[in-house]
Amino acid sequence: MTALGLLYPGHSAEDDYPRIEQLLGSDIRVDVVHTDIGEDAHRADALREMGSPDRLSAGVAQLRLSGAEAIVWACTSGSFVHGWEGAQEQVRTLARAAGLPASSTSFAFVHAVRELGVRRVAVGATYPDDVAGLFADFLRTGGAEVVAVRGAGIITAAEVGTWGEAELFTLAREADDASAEALLLPDTALHTAAHIPALEKELGKPVLTANQVTVWEALRLTDRRVNAPALGALFTREPIVQV
Structure with a gap:
């Protein structure tokens, strides 16, 4: 065990x-x-x-x-x-x-990006733009090339926790970029565990969630x-x- x-x-x-x-x-x-x-x-x-x-x-x-x-x-x-x-x-x-x-x-995100052997990533964050930008900066320090960042402007984790499949997929679609080799969704308040294969199938690339x-x-x-x-x-x- x-x-x-x-x-x-x-x-x-x-x-x-x-x-x-x-x-x-x-x-x-x-x-x-x-x-x-x-x-x-x-x-x-x-x-x-x-x-x-x-x-x-x-x-x-x-x-x-x-x-x-x-x-x-x-x-x-x-x-x-x-x-x-x-x-x-x-x-x-x-x-x-x-x-x-x-x-x-x-x-974990930095190590997972390296594990996948990708470099160019897009970020779909539930956060306001300034906080999403801090995550992008962190990824860049870790060696990733962040080609797109989208913030959803949500202020509280409590609100993020109410999001369902529709909101999740909308964020993923809007955040993705054709040049990105992977999409990152960086909020542990966001329900994603049931949807990862479907997200990857729709976007045609690896999806990393918090x-x-x-x-x-x-x-x-x-x-x-x-x-x-x-x-x-x-x-x-x-x-x-x-x-």
Whole structure:
């Protein structure tokens, strides 16, 4: 049994994780501990506070007791908003507190893009444009070429959590760019786990979503590889050898 620990802010789309766990197989467990988000706002100052060490450390002990072998801060905006160096320090602090390998959803996207062996990506973000731009900057620092960014202007994670299939597909279509080799949807408050293969079929390219890459990153930290076609190209491709 491989136990994965996720720190998830508030309550929006956490039901994606039991679905993903079921698709991965019986020997993988995904444990989710909810953190206090403070103010629910896609605004830089509120997002920095959401990912502060005190808020994250509160859930670490519970995940350690669950037997988690790795921990991922399951929040994109609450990590990239600190910038590349700040997000690295956030992860280092989390790893020290947990005594376990740790990462965040923002780094999960960077690693997943590299895993797919693509460079040019488009971003479909639920966030306001300024916050979406910070994510694009983070990806560029990680080596990706961001060819298009679309922000939906949603202020709260609570509202994102109410989106269904229609809103998800509209965002994906509007955000995609013909030159992009993959589409990234970077909000863990967005329900995506049930729709990844359909999105990839419609767009004709890999689609990376926040909850999908978060679990993949936790598996990567534990040196586990799982073939799960229902979770998209990221879970079916052979690893890319980095030179």
